Amino acid sequence: VVLGSLPILSAGTEEQKKEFLPKIASGEMILTMALTEPNGRYDAAGVETKAAAQGDSFVINGTKLFVENAHIADYMICVARTTEGATPEEGITLFLVNAKSPGIKVEGIPTMADDKLCEVVFENVSVPRNNMLGELDNGWSIVARTLEQATMAKCAEMVGGAEAAFDMTLNYVKERVQYNRPIGSFQVIQHYCANMWTNVATSRNILYKTAWKVGEGLPATGDVAAAKGWINQAYTFVTERAVQCHGAIGLTRDHDIGLYYRRAKAGELVFGDTDFQKEIVAQQMGL
16 A cells, blocks of 8 residues: 555646545555566666657566565556666656556565565556656656655554564463473573563664654655664564564464564565665765
């Protein structure tokens, strides 16, 4: 919903807004964004898919990876390069592409988190010019703003997951008995839980602060990167300790705690892993 609706909300024509937004809100229509490619980058330099003008249409060729829910989407917002600009950010345009258009091939990508990601191949896919979203060659600013907001939404999901994993673990260690005492009475488990809580609390604080800046429209590129980089590590740390506290049952697919761990590992990569985020923070510091 976030990736499919925000670009239309911020850059769509009145006709596009009337056509798509009510249907997205009601659940009648599913949209997704086709951004990342085999190079795995979330920046403008990673956009290699081409869209060439041909009369009243554009013809798109390229491959997109890790497109969420592409197998059930009605439309995809495809990020494509329409010209070679002086910088990677120049020459990028967004298109609303009917997911059932001739020339589109969608294949699911099995992942440890079962998070419904797909490879999408565009082969001579024709898109009407009036399906262009925003201005020709000036689409990256739309993507960048959308990614900031979507990253905050992902961070909120991850912090919620970390809190849930911590709560489940705290209840478990109070009830699980070994050597005639709850395992939560052992110092090592107490330290695990204390560190888990600290990671949850700090993640929640950085999330709230950064989400406020994004919501107010303030410059927040470095803040968003710092938040995502921190929450990546915190969510993984919390769920790793949660699995450890649950013992062997935590490694099974029958127990919910294992799902949280798999989701944490998958979430690390969405919109850029911690190393990628650190590079952005360093750039914002002028390094």
